[in-house]
Amino acid sequence: MSGEVGIIDAREWQTAVDMRSGCTLDGIRPQWRQISEVIDKYPYPGDLSEEGNQWVVDVSIEVVRLFNPSLVFLLFANQTFRALFGGIDERTMAAESDRVAECIEKFVFNTGYEPFVIGTGGFCKLKGFMNLMSTDGLALGGGIPGGHIGIFSPSDKDLDTLRSDLRVVRLVSRDEFRSQFGGNDSFYQRFPDYYMELEDGYAARSVYGLPRNPDRSFKLPWEIPVSTHLKGIDNLTDIRPRIEGAINQGRKIAVILVEGWSLENMPLDCEPCNNHESWLRHGLKTQCHSIFTGKSFTECPYPPIFKCYDEDNIYPFSFDYSEPEYDTLGQTAGDLSVAIGNRSIIPHSLFGADITIECFARCVQNFGNMAVIKGRGLELLS
Amino acid sequence: MVVCEQCERRCRINEGDAGYCRMYLNRTGTLEQALPNMISALMIQRIEGLPVFHFYPGSRTLSFSTTGCNFDCRYCSTAFISRVDPAEVVMHELSPDMLVNKALLAGCHSISFTTNEPTVSLSYLLKLADAAHQKGLHVGCLTNGYQTPAAAEALAGKMDFMNVSLKGSTDGFYRDYVGVDNISPVLRNLEYYSSHVHLEITTPVITDINDDQIREIAFIINKINRQIPWHVFRLLPEYKMSDREYPDIRDLSEKLEEARAAVDYIYFGNFPGSEWVSTYCPTCRTRLIERVGLGGCGVKPVNFADKNGLCPGCDVNMPLTGNCVDYSSAEIEEEKTCQVKSE
Numbered sequence: 083m084s085g086e087v088g089i090i091d092a093r094e095w096q097t098a099v100d101m102r103s104g105c106t107l108d109g110i111r112p113q114w115r116q117i118s119e120v121i122d123k124y125p126y127p128g129d130l131s132e133e134g135n136q137w138v139v140d141v142s143i144e145v146v147r148l149f150n151p152s153l154v155f156l157l158f159a160n161q162t163f164r165a166l167f168g169g170i171d172e173r174t175m176a177a178e179s180d181r182v183a184e185c186i187e188k189f190v191f192n193t194g195y196e197p198f199v200i201g202t203g204g205f206c207k208l209k210g211f212m213n214l215m216s217t218d219g220l221a222l223g224g225g226i227p228g229g230h231i232g233i234f235s236p237s238d239k240d241l242d243t244l245r246s247d248l249r250v251v252r253l254v255s256r257d258e259f260r261s262q263f264g265g266n267d268s269f270y271q272r273f274p275d276y277y278m279e280l281e282d283g284y285a286a287r288s289v290y291g292l293p294r295n296p297d298r299s300f301k302l303p304w305e306i307p308v309s310t311h312l313k314g315i316d317n318l319t320d321i322r323p324r325i326e327g328a329i330n331q332g333r334k335i336a337v338i339l340v341e342g343w344s345l346e347n348m349p350l351d352c353e354p355c356n357n358h359e360s361w362l363r364h365g366l367k368t369q370c371h372s373i374f375t376g377k378s379f380t381e382c383p384y385p386p387i388f389k390c391y392d393e394d395n396i397y398p399f400s401f402d403y404s405e406p407e408y409d410t411l412g413q414t415a416g417d418l419s420v421a422i423g424n425r426s427i428i429p430h431s432l433f434g435a436d437i438t439i440e441c442f443a444r445c446v447q448n449f450g451n452m453a454v455i456k457g458r459g460l461e462l463l464s
Numbered sequence: 465m466v467v468c469e470q471c472e473r474r475c476r477i478n479e480g481d482a483g484y485c486r487m488y489l490n491r492t493g494t495l496e497q498a499l500p501n502m503i504s505a506l507m508i509q510r511i512e513g514l515p516v517f518h519f520y521p522g523s524r525t526l527s528f529s530t531t532g533c534n535f536d537c538r539y540c541s542t543a544f545i546s547r548v549d550p551a552e553v554v555m556h557e558l559s560p561d562m563l564v565n566k567a568l569l570a571g572c573h574s575i576s577f578t579t580n581e582p583t584v585s586l587s588y589l590l591k592l593a594d595a596a597h598q599k600g601l602h603v604g605c606l607t608n609g610y611q612t613p614a615a616a617e618a619l620a621g622k623m624d625f626m627n628v629s630l631k632g633s634t635d636g637f638y639r640d641y642v643g644v645d646n647i648s649p650v651l652r653n654l655e656y657y658s659s660h661v662h663l664e665i666t667t668p669v670i671t672d673i674n675d676d677q678i679r680e681i682a683f684i685i686n687k688i689n690r691q692i693p694w695h696v697f698r699l700l701p702e703y704k705m706s707d708r709e710y711p712d713i714r715d716l717s718e719k720l721e722e723a724r725a726a727v728d729y730i731y732f733g734n735f736p737g738s739e740w741v742s743t744y745c746p747t748c749r750t751r752l753i754e755r756v757g758l759g760g761c762g763v764k765p766v767n768f769a770d771k772n773g774l775c776p777g778c779d780v781n782m783p784l785t786g787n788c789v790d791y792s793s794a795e796i797e798e799e800k801t802c803q804v805k806s807e
């Protein structure tokens with residue numbers, strides 16, 4: 083067995099797996115029962131259910147009561163699925179945004195943790211789709227509209243066409259990108275031949291573009307809102323050292339990421355924090371990397387977009403990620419960290435908590451829950 | 465008025481109208497394909513994710529979809545593509561040659577028509593098969609099997625692999641939950657495909673609707689060929705039946721254990737962590753291919769006892785078209801060993 087155990091709950095049925103190989107373990111050990119009971123007790127209501135965020139709060143209060151960790155990470159993502167695929171209007175979105183604030187209040191009231199709230203950025207009206215299927219080269223877009231696009235083996239004609247397209251705000255080669263940002267080799271081994279960004283509001287139709295039509299698109303903000311008593315948070319990479327400092331003073335912190343909250347609509351007192359390095363504005367993945375490792379996103383093995391299907395070796399439940407990052411806030415601060423989130427894969431792959439509980443949803447289909455135990459979590463539960 | 469001969473609905477389409485699937489039109493007195501050369505989505509995945517388990521296991525496929533369906537399953541899990549007005553789906557033009565080029569660029573071994581029903585875009589799929597075979601790529605599809613005999617013959621003549629959905633065992637089920645008169649065209653085509661193309665069968669199971677038909681469906685497969693791989697798909701309650709319970713994994717496992725008497729290769733998936741996605745020798749129970757069930761159509765093979773499917777326990781071959789291949793083998797320049805259908 084490797085250093086990471088997954089417990090899957092597919093409703094009234096559970097199994098334990100080795101996260102590295104994906105293979106089934108011989109049953110759920112009695113020491114892991116507290117966790118398997120939590121994921122059985124709180125079935126995930128689904129990405130499109132308006133109860134999705136309540137699930138995060140209920141699970142997190144229970145997990146904090148059980149393990150009393152020094153550090154908690156919460157990710158509220160229900161707004162994204164509801165805004166993009168739930169067919170809701172602006173008024174409903176605003177009301178649901180207020181309900182996230184109530185969820186945070188409830189968590190804080192019940193646990194006493196000091197909240198450090200980060201709005202990861204808002205949505206914008208979908209202006210249209212850009213067809214990248216018919217390029218001569220291969221264009222890969224993220225599964226959810228907005229953000230970063232990779233072009234592999236483009237023809238000269240592709241590059242001319244893209245350069246003259248007014249919806250394309252940036253198109254840079256791997257070499258140009260490297261000379262601008264630097265970073266490690268594995269980042270650039272995975273990097274596309276060309277990196278591209280579209281104007282906010284346009285969604286790429288390419289390989290991995292979702293067949294579902296979203297109602298809205300992500301907006302990539304230059305700054306995002308942060309609500310905290312900690313001072314000196316100008317950049318995402320400032321967050322890790324400040325939180326480590328607070329934990330060392332014996333404070334108990336909850337880092338709370340809320341999708342859909344921007345400087346314009348966050349219903350809490352907040353300050354702006356840079357969400358960019360030079361001209362690159364972060365999407366959720368590079369944001370998480372910067373926050374949880376405290377390093378530039380180019381020190382991560384994963385560029386914002388890459389051919390994840392090339393990676394056929396390990397960590398099959400982690401989809402894009404086959405090299406877990408161990409030097410993260412969740413693995414080093416305090417004595418134990420837990421993460422709870424209602425977006426699959428990102429919490430266990432990028433937050434690096436000792437114990438993670440996340441929904442198991444794929445393409446907004448609800449398969450159940452998953453818990454991942456590693457590092458100090460496995461020591462505690464051995 | 466023209467009669468559409470693609471599927472057994474045999475729609476009689478008046479001038480200015482469209483058939484049931486809305487993908488065949490009569491504009492000027494002849495049958496015309498709606499949205500020709502238009503596709504709705506592209507995705508790179510393992511062939512096991514389709515699911516297809518006994519055709520070049522481990523290989524990489526480029527799956528694509530168009531829009532529309534000739535069935536109206538009340539539990540449809542892809543209604544956003546299949547059961548909406550085709551005019552509302554965002555589609556993009558991609559010729560067969562361009563789609564083949566994408567597959568080659570993405571290091572795929574095959575191209576698969578998935579998500580919606582290929583019979584509604586049959587001419588595109590047949591042209592694509594010709595273009596793909598010229599470049600040494602395999603082509604396959606997932607279908608509900610409701611084609612006319614002529615369409616079935618055309619399809620089997622070009623496809624390298626097919627997975628046909630056998631949704632129930634009775635006319636009543638097909639009438640009440642699928643929206644067609646009877647099951648017999650599907651059974652007729654299964655019989656035909658079983659001797660003309662690599663065939664696997666999928667049965668989506670939903671609680672209290674067709675879980676009591678497992679035994680009968682196994683019996684149907686047994687009569688055709690007990691070696692056809694059978695995928696039982698734990699359907700999440702969706703679309704018009706979203707108020708239903710999740711199918712009970714233990715209960716279904718027991719029913720499938722009994723069905724082993726009739727069908728040699730039974731798989732049970734669409735839930736993460738399933739142990740029913742590995743291949744076991746029906747004679748000596750040696751594990752021949754170990755796979756990991758990832759949920760959401762993800763299945764990853766992790767161990768092969770033998771690349772050619774020979775059981776090390778009893779020296780019997782599992783029914784396998786092609787050998788096990790490395791998922792990334794088409795990424796590197798190497799001679800393709802695939803045998804493809806000639807035109």
Ligand SMILES: [Zn+2]
Binds near residue numbers: 745747749776780
């Ligand atoms: Zn054997």
